[in-house]
Amino acid sequence: MEYRKLGGTGTIVSTLCLGTMTFGNESSEEVSHAQLDRFVEVGGNFIDTADVYSRGTSEEVIGRWLATRSGVRDKVVIATKGRFPMGDDPNAAGLTRVNLSRALDASLRRLGVDTIDLYQAHAWDPLTPIEETLAFFDDAVRAGKIRYAGVSNFLGWQLQKAALITRFRGLTPIVTLQPQYNLLAREIEFELVDVCRNEDIGILPWSPLGGGWLTGKYQRDSEPTGASRLGEDPGRGMEAYGPRNSDTRTWRILDAVRSVADQRGASMSQVSLAWLADRPAVTSVILGARTLQQLDDNLGAAGLHLSDKETALLTEASTPVVGEYPYGPQGVAQRDRKI
Numbered sequence: 001m002e003y004r005k006l007g008g009t010g011t012i013v014s015t016l017c018l019g020t021m022t023f024g025n026e027s028s029e030e031v032s033h034a035q036l037d038r039f040v041e042v043g044g045n046f047i048d049t050a051d052v053y054s055r056g057t058s059e060e061v062i063g064r065w066l067a068t069r070s071g072v073r074d075k076v077v078i079a080t081k082g083r084f085p086m087g088d089d090p091n092a093a094g095l096t097r098v099n100l101s102r103a104l105d106a107s108l109r110r111l112g113v114d115t116i117d118l119y120q121a122h123a124w125d126p127l128t129p130i131e132e133t134l135a136f137f138d139d140a141v142r143a144g145k146i147r148y149a150g151v152s153n154f155l156g157w158q159l160q161k162a163a164l165i166t167r168f169r170g171l172t173p174i175v176t177l178q179p180q181y182n183l184l185a186r187e188i189e190f191e192l193v194d195v196c197r198n199e200d201i202g203i204l205p206w207s208p209l210g211g212g213w214l215t216g217k218y219q220r221d222s223e224p225t226g227a228s229r230l231g232e233d234p235g236r237g238m239e240a241y242g243p244r245n246s247d248t249r250t251w252r253i254l255d256a257v258r259s260v261a262d263q264r265g266a267s268m269s270q271v272s273l274a275w276l277a278d279r280p281a282v283t284s285v286i287l288g289a290r291t292l293q294q295l296d297d298n299l300g301a302a303g304l305h306l307s308d309k310e311t312a313l314l315t316e317a318s319t320p321v322v323g324e325y326p327y328g329p330q331g332v333a334q335r336d337r338k339i
C-alpha cells in the first residue's frame with residue numbers, strides 16, 4: 001500500500017480508500033466486516049461512508065466492526081457525509097446548521113466514535129448559504145466533533161467560492177473534494193481539478209470503475225443479468241446500460257484498458273484504478289465492492305504504476321468529448337498566454 005497526504009493536511013491516508021456504499025445492502029454484515037479486515041490487513045487506513053448509505057446501516061456496520069477490533073479506531077481515518085434526507089421533516093435535509101448538527105450527532109452515534117476524521121457535505125445545497133455550512137464545519141472542529149471538512153459533488157465555482165470564503169474568514173479549510181471520476185467520466189478535469197490543485201484540495205474519486213463497467217464484465221451485445229449492479233434491477237440497470245452501451249467511446253476505452261491489462265497480466269479493474277490514482281490532485285481512490293473477491297482484485301492496484309506509454313494510451317482513448325468553447329480548442333486558445 002502507498003500513502004499520501006490528505007489534501008493540504010499532514011494526515012496520511014492510503015491511496016486506496018474503502019468505500020462502504022454496499023454495506024447493509026448488496027454486502028451482508030459478515031462480508032462487510034471481512035472487507036474491512038482485509039483492507040486494514042493490507043495497509044489500508046481510509047474508510048468512506050455516508051449517513052444515507054443503506055439509511056444509516058453502513059455506518060452502524062462500521063461502528064460494530066470498530067467496537068470489536070481492538071485498537072483499530074486509532075489506526076483508521078473515517079470519512080462520512082451529511083446533506084441528503086434521513087427523514088420526512090423538511091428540515092431533515094440540506095447543508096443548514098439545523099440539519100448538519102443533527103446529522104453529525106447521528107453519524108457519531110451510529111459509528112460509535114467521539115470524532116469523525118473527515119466530515120463531508122454530500123452535495124451543494126442551493127437553499128442554504130454556503131457561509132452557514134462553512135461556519136458549521138468550523139464550529140464542529142472547535143467542538144472536537146470533526147477533524148477536517150470536505151465536500152462532494154460540487155461544481156467548479158461552488159468549490160472555488162467555498163475555498164475563498166474559508167481563506168478570507170479564517171475558517172477551517174475544505175481539504176477534499178469527492179467527485180465522480182473514472183476513465184469513462186472525466187468531466188471534472190474541465191474546472192474542478194484546477195481548483196483542487198490551486199487550493200491544495202485532495203480529490204477522492206467515487207465510482208472509480210464506473211459502477212463496474214471498467215472491470216470489463218459488461219458485454220456489448222447482451223444485456224446484464226444476475227448479481228451485478230446493472231443486472232439485478234433491470235429497470236435501473238437498463239437506464240445506465242443503454243446510453244453507455246450505445247456510446248462508441250465506452251468500447252474504445254474498454255478496448256484500451258483491456259489491451260494494457262493483457263500486456264501487463266493485470267486485471268482491467270487494476271489498470272483502471274492505477275490510471276486514476278496517478279491523475280493530478282488525486283489523493284485516494286474510493287473502492288467499491290460487493291464481495292471479498294472483488295475487493296481483493298481491486299486491492300491489487302495498490303502500488304501499481306502504469307508506464308508513460310500506457311498512461312498516454314488510456315488518457316488519449318478516454319479524452320472527454322467537448323465542443324469548441326469554452327473547454328475545447330477555441331476556449332483554450334483564448335485563455336493561453338506565453339512570454
Ligand SMILES: NC(=O)c1ccc[n+]([C@@H]2O[C@H](COP(=O)([O-])OP(=O)(O)OC[C@H]3O[C@@H](n4cnc5c(N)ncnc54)[C@H](OP(=O)(O)O)[C@@H]3O)[C@@H](O)[C@H]2O)c1
Nearest residue numbers: 019020021206207208209210211212228229288290294297
Ligand atoms: N459522494 C458520492 O456522491 C458517492 C456516490 C457513489 C459512491 N460513492 C463512494 O464511492 C465508493 C465507490 O463507488 P462505486 O461503488 O460506485 O465504485 P465502482 O468501483 O465504480 O463500482 C463498484 C461496483 O462494481 C462492481 N465491482 C467492483 N469491483 C469489481 C471487480 N473487481 N470485479 C467485478 N465487479 C466489480 C461491484 O458491483 P456489482 O457486483 O454489483 O456489479 C461494485 O459494487 C462507494 O462505496 C462510496 O463510498 C460516493
